[in-house]
Amino acid sequence: MAVEVEFVNHALVEHRALFERWAERHGVDAARRLAEAEDLADAVAAEITPDNTVDTYAKSWRVWQRFCAASGLPEAEGSRGALVAFVAWMLCEGQQNGTGYAPTSASTHLAAAVVGLRTRGVTVSGDAQAEARADLEGLTVKLLRAGERRGRRQAVGGDIDGLRAIARACPDTLTGYRDKALVLTGFRYASRSQDPAGLLTGDVALHPRGLLVDVLAGKTKHSVRTAKIPYADDPEICPVRAWTAYRTRLVAEHGEQWNAPATPAFVGIDRWGHITGGMVPDSVTRAVKRISARAGVPIAWTAGRPGSSW
Known part of the structure; x- marks a missing residue:
């Protein structure tokens, strides 16, 4: 003081x-x-x-x-x-x-x-x-x-079997739908927890081939990059279907106002199903840890995932 x-x-x-x-x-x-x-x-x-x-x-x-x-x-x-x-x-x-x-x-x-x-x-x-x-x-x-290496191990990227395990472990609740969309879409564009935390509804657009996600890039000097997320052949792990299902359920349970472009793309949800606002980086990190533990699959945001073409 x-x-x-x-x-x-x-x-x-x-x-x-x-x-x-x-x-x-x-x-x-x-x-x-x-x-x-x-x-x-x-x-x-x-x-x-x-x-x-x-x-x-x-x-x-x-x-x-x-x-x-x-x-x-x-x-x-x-x-x-x-x-x-x-x-x-x-x-x-x-x-x-x-x-x-x-x-x-x-x-x-x-x-x-x-x-x-x-x-x-x-x-x-x-x-x-x-x-x-x-x-x-x-x-x-x-x-x-001296052979001592400290710090984070290399992040484990998801594979098809891991993504299926994650999708199947998500409960049939709004939180489960959000978690599934968070991981399946984030696998394609998120290198840091700030990426999905900073998204607004207006940053994500449906396209005939999938999703267009405008991601704020850079830690200090910001720019916007557009990640293109295509439909997956397997509906169970399709990020586009997961996103659509999550957003449809969110609006159905909590009102049309969540379709407004300035609202958070990913919302915080408490244990009683109440919306607590937009997710922040810490809440995204905690959610990913819970999803990982629930599915028994080690996951983390890893660089180099965002797609640049369909």
Whole structure:
């Protein structure tokens, strides 16, 4: 809490200093307009920053706070030694269960923690960050030489038998229909849980040959790609039929408003069958885990699935 207050105070002091410099150079009226432009720039930046990026920064800052508490170092310092110690701690014992992070996760937390420090007014030199990153790479090489590989295993892609098992394990409920559509269509276009979570009803269109799905691509610089999902020869695992059946049941049970283009393509459903809103990446991940466990088939979103032709 003290660090957050310090962060806010620092921002106020910084803005006040800017205003005073502008007033000296251009006069009070121009300084006021420049300050309003700064506020607008901050608002635009907040609006276009992806939610998952904000979540990453917040999570990494909590990791930094745990490190500082464990090591007895102050949170509001980004010295060379502190960053190197942070890297070593993450690889050794940084996770809450006492095990070390995978190097890729440690790299993400290091970068985001540096951003967090700087936004709170803490000076972090480029040399200090570069040394911490170099040490991270060196320690990663040592782990590999020792035969220790951390991180996610390669995702298991679905095959025909696995998809049939998943389809047959989905119950005859709206949730079951949604799960079936989520997996059978997602198998064709989803590389991340954000992909189906971000879809709107208007992003999915029926075509004589199948479905056209407009997917938001890219983690930071977004563009839209259109995935083409054809009908399958086997009706049991046909993504187009699964999608149509799910959407038909959703509207029949919960109203025509769910046909509106701006509504979520995939909705959250509680245990009583109530709609809880659109699915978010975490709820998609949890749903996929439940589907996987229910069918006894290991599944995950894997890159390279989206089709580019019929």
